[in-house]
Amino acid sequence: MTTVPVRGGRCAELRGIVVARRRLAGLLSRAGWPLVLATAVCDLALGVLPVVFVVATSAVVGHVPEAAANGAAWTGALSALVVASLAFAGQQVLVPVQAGLGEVIARRIDGEVLDQLMAAALRAPGIGGLEDQRQLDLLSRARRELERGFQSPGKGCAGMLHLIARVTQLAGFAALVGIVFSWLAAVALLATVLAFRYGHRRGLHRFSNLFRANAAVRREGDYLRDLAMGATAAKEIRIFGTHGWLTDRYRTSYLSWLLPSWWERRRIMVRPFYGYTAFGVLAVAAVLGALGAASLSTAEIALVVQAVMGALRLAEHYPEADLQTEYGADAYDAVLAFERGMTGDEPAGGGTGPVPHPRSEIAFRGLAFGYPGAARPVFTDLDLTLRAGRCTAVIGVNGVGKTTLVKLLTRLYEPDRGVITADGVDIRRFAVDDWRARLAVVFQDFVRHERSARDNIGLGAVEHLDDEDGIRAAAGDAGVLPALDALPSGLDTPLAGHVTGGADLSGGQWQRVALARALFRLRHEGALLVLDEPTASLDVRAEARFFEEFQRVAAGRTSLLISHRFSTVRHADHIVVIAGGEVVEEGTHDELLSLGGRYAELFHLQAGQFGDDVAAHGEREAVG
Numbered sequence: 001m002t003t004v005p006v007r008g009g010r011c012a013e014l015r016g017i018v019v020a021r022r023r024l025a026g027l028l029s030r031a032g033w034p035l036v037l038a039t040a041v042c043d044l045a046l047g048v049l050p051v052v053f054v055v056a057t058s059a060v061v062g063h064v065p066e067a068a069a070n071g072a073a074w075t076g077a078l079s080a081l082v083v084a085s086l087a088f089a090g091q092q093v094l095v096p097v098q099a100g101l102g103e104v105i106a107r108r109i110d111g112e113v114l115d116q117l118m119a120a121a122l123r124a125p126g127i128g129g130l131e132d133q134r135q136l137d138l139l140s141r142a143r144r145e146l147e148r149g150f151q152s153p154g155k156g157c158a159g160m161l162h163l164i165a166r167v168t169q170l171a172g173f174a175a176l177v178g179i180v181f182s183w184l185a186a187v188a189l190l191a192t193v194l195a196f197r198y199g200h201r202r203g204l205h206r207f208s209n210l211f212r213a214n215a216a217v218r219r220e221g222d223y224l225r226d227l228a229m230g231a232t233a234a235k236e237i238r239i240f241g242t243h244g245w246l247t248d249r250y251r252t253s254y255l256s257w258l259l260p261s262w263w264e265r266r267r268i269m270v271r272p273f274y275g276y277t278a279f280g281v282l283a284v285a286a287v288l289g290a291l292g293a294a295s296l297s298t299a300e301i302a303l304v305v306q307a308v309m310g311a312l313r314l315a316e317h318y319p320e321a322d323l324q325t326e327y328g329a330d331a332y333d334a335v336l337a338f339e340r341g342m343t344g345d346e347p348a349g350g351g352t353g354p355v356p357h358p359r360s361e362i363a364f365r366g367l368a369f370g371y372p373g374a375a376r377p378v379f380t381d382l383d384l385t386l387r388a389g390r391c392t393a394v395i396g397v398n399g400v401g402k403t404t405l406v407k408l409l410t411r412l413y414e415p416d417r418g419v420i421t422a423d424g425v426d427i428r429r430f431a432v433d434d435w436r437a438r439l440a441v442v443f444q445d446f447v448r449h450e451r452s453a454r455d456n457i458g459l460g461a462v463e464h465l466d467d468e469d470g471i472r473a474a475a476g477d478a479g480v481l482p483a484l485d486a487l488p489s490g491l492d493t494p495l496a497g498h499v500t501g502g503a504d505l506s507g508g509q510w511q512r513v514a515l516a517r518a519l520f521r522l523r524h525e526g527a528l529l530v531l532d533e534p535t536a537s538l539d540v541r542a543e544a545r546f547f548e549e550f551q552r553v554a555a556g557r558t559s560l561l562i563s564h565r566f567s568t569v570r571h572a573d574h575i576v577v578i579a580g581g582e583v584v585e586e587g588t589h590d591e592l593l594s595l596g597g598r599y600a601e602l603f604h605l606q607a608g609q610f611g612d613d614v615a616a617h618g619e620r621e622a623v624g
């Protein structure tokens with residue numbers, strides 16, 4: 001492993017730290033100023049009280065010999081003892097108060113930062129940011145700290161305030177040494193403590209850089225851990241017996257970055273301390289030596305020795321502040337960088353014109369598109385027309401860009417070139433949300449909400465969630481109502497087997513629920529139904545039934561159907577074959593078969609594999 005890179009040298013590094021701390025301090029207002037002020041006062045008191053304690057106990061030491069000789073002097077000793085006791089008791093009381101106030105500050109700030117992060121993830125109209133590895137790394141960095149709540153931005157802010165206690169103590173002890181003994185000694189003491197602190201904080205900062213630089217390597221370990229402990233892969237791990245492989249791979253993956261980073265930690269965080277220790281020992285020896293040679297009273301010696309020891313105790317790691325400020329600032333930087341990345345994802349245009357219910361067509365003209373960073377574009381010059389009120393099917397081999405077409409139509413991505421129009425109007429002239437309100441889409445990887453069946457359907461038009469009749473009608477049209485009614489609590493049953501009172505559905509039933517969600521949207525405001533592989537989880541009979549139902553609910557509506565299955569697409573009014581980034585054939589099923597081109601070739605290939613079913617279905621149709 002190489003040394004942690006510091007671009008621009010130490011000055012740039014320091015500037016970076018200052019900027020990050022300033023940003024963190026900027027969050028304090030989110031906790032509310034009265035709370036911040038109360039915490040600052042508490043920390044200030046915790047800084048002053050140890051200094052008072054040292055002064056008072058030294059006064060006790062000074063008074064004792066006098067009191068032993070002259071009984072009347074006990075009053076002074078007792079008064080000093082009372083002050084020392086109060087200072088001590090005050091610290092004992094304030095330490096938990098400090099922790100409590102810090103906790104409240106952290107929770108308030110972290111709650112707000114989490115909202116900020118969630119808003120950034122949701123606000124972007126496109127999804128490019130959420131499919132970009134750099135953005136995902138930032139998101140996981142920020143989320144990890146915010147969810148663990150140990151080194152979060154909020155904890156960092158509280159940690160910064162707690163530094164007031166430490167700095168006040170250090171200044172107080174140094175001042176005592178200066179006033180009572182020597183300002184040179186006070187400066188030497190301060191220099192020693194600050195040198196150690198600098199070494200410690202710099203080491204911690206460099207280690208956190210190293211940790212961040214390892215994000216990509218750690219990702220594999222995180223993935224394997226989640227895989228081993230999640231439900232998604234549980235079946236396959238057991239059936240394929242991959243437990244041992246998974247454990248070994250996880251261990252190897254973690255050691256691949258832990259071993260070098262342990263070595264690096266020794267280099268970054270331990271070795272420099274040989275120098276600091278030598279410097280510290282010399283400085284303290286000089287101070288104590290000078291103290292021995294000075295003519296001070298017993299009380300003054302007690303005071304200086306205590307102040308020196310108290311100050312040296314501050315040359316260490318501050319458990320209430322250091323990790324928190326370092327990683328908290330880093331997590332907040334990740335939030336801001338993620339936010340910036342998502343803002344750059346705004347689609348171009350974004351007009352405000354009224355969105356029509358397309359009366360003639362939706363057209364893709366001269367469309368070119370490639371995913372950011374991909375070696376080859378998905379589309380080079382695509383022309384495609386979806387006629388209003390008709391069903392258009394798109395077919396093509398895996399990876400040809402069928403789902404990408406839906407992402408462009410829904411403006412989750414913007415084309416690099418070309419235009420998509422609705423009745424001749426560029427869809428970028430409409431506000432993104434208004435345009436999307438016209439679309440009812442069932443994606444291939446549709447969402448299975450861990451909520452009631454009712455919500456799973458109603459979320460298709462969230463402002464009509466209370467439309468009970470509409471939800472039942474959509475479920476009925478999708479052919480899933482009887483199955484949902486048969487669940488333990490009917491439509492109120494949570495669709496999650498692991499939830500108490502919940503139930504899980506089969507893959508085909510889930511697909512129908514997703515279809516019902518789209519149909520519910522269509523009932524309210526949608527105008528274009530888009531189905532991406534809607535029958536992938538259905539058996540042959542269910543698929544045939546599905547298409548009959550689909551023809552009924554989609555009759556007179558504009559729809560786009562994407563499927564590998566020819567038994568599904570053959571019924572469409574218009575079929576489009578995509579290959580090599582463009583449309584290569586189009587027409588009706590019969591036209592394309594008689595053309596004898598790619599469609600016919602793929603159709604016969606599939607008919608050969610599933611001959612009986614396809615033939616049976618075809619015959620039924622011919623008879624019908």
Ligand SMILES: Nc1ncnc2c1ncn2[C@@H]1O[C@H](COP(=O)(O)OP(=O)(O)OP(=O)(O)O)[C@@H](O)[C@H]1O
Pocket residue numbers: 131371372374378396397398399400401402403404405444
């Ligand atoms: N987020 C992404 N980033 C980069 N490349 C992507 C992304 N999503 C898809 N691709 C690539 O774009 C191409 C088209 O993908 P798309 O999912 O649109 O194909 P498809 O025709 O729907 O495939 P399938 O039939 O398997 O569902 C593929 O080569 C795929 O690897």
